[in-house]
Amino acid sequence: VQLQASGGGLVQAGGSLRLSCAASGRTFSSYVMGWFRQAPGKEREFVAAAIRWKSGSTYYADSVKGRFTISRDNAKNTVYLQMNSLKPEDTAVYYCAARMGTVVTLNKFWKYWGQGTQVTVSS
Numbered sequence: 247v248q249l250q251a252s253g254g255g256l257v258q259a260g261g262s263l264r265l266s267c268a269a270s271g272r273t274f275s276s277y278v279m280g281w282f283r284q285a286p287g288k289e290r291e292f293v294a295a296a297i298r299w300k301s302g303s304t305y306y307a308d309s310v311k312g313r314f315t316i317s318r319d320n321a322k323n324t325v326y327l328q329m330n331s332l333k334p335e336d337t338a339v340y341y342c343a344a345r346m347g348t349v350v351t352l353n354k355f356w357k358y359w360g361q362g363t364q365v366t367v368s369s
Contacts, residue, residue: 247271247274249343249359250361251265253265255366257368262332264328277344278344279342280293283365296325303349310329315330332365332367337366339362
């Protein structure tokens with residue numbers, strides 16, 4: 247699976263951005279899709295993940311619950327991260343990732359990674 251993330255940018259606090267991650271491969275729906283982020287000097291951390299579109303199996307880090315929404319379009323092989331009410335502490339490089347199996351929050355257990363897209367939230 248090859249992943250291509252896009253949609254990052256500069257936004258003021260309280261604003262919104264939507265990230266997209268396009269995946270190659272015909273078995274996209276079989277993968278767990280996730281988003282991680284890494285701020286300067288910090289570890290890469292889990293943000294959100296989605297197993298299947300219709301089942302509504304989505305998972306979020308506590309820090310983004312109620313503000314971020316992950317969704318996936320299996321027909322387009324794309325996963326999205328809608329980010330609302332952005333805060334300066336959301337500033338990071340955001341990565342999409344894919345793995346088989348279940349959702350795990352440790353980044354070392356995710357096999358496929360996109361190149362990252364920068365999100366900067368100004369105060």
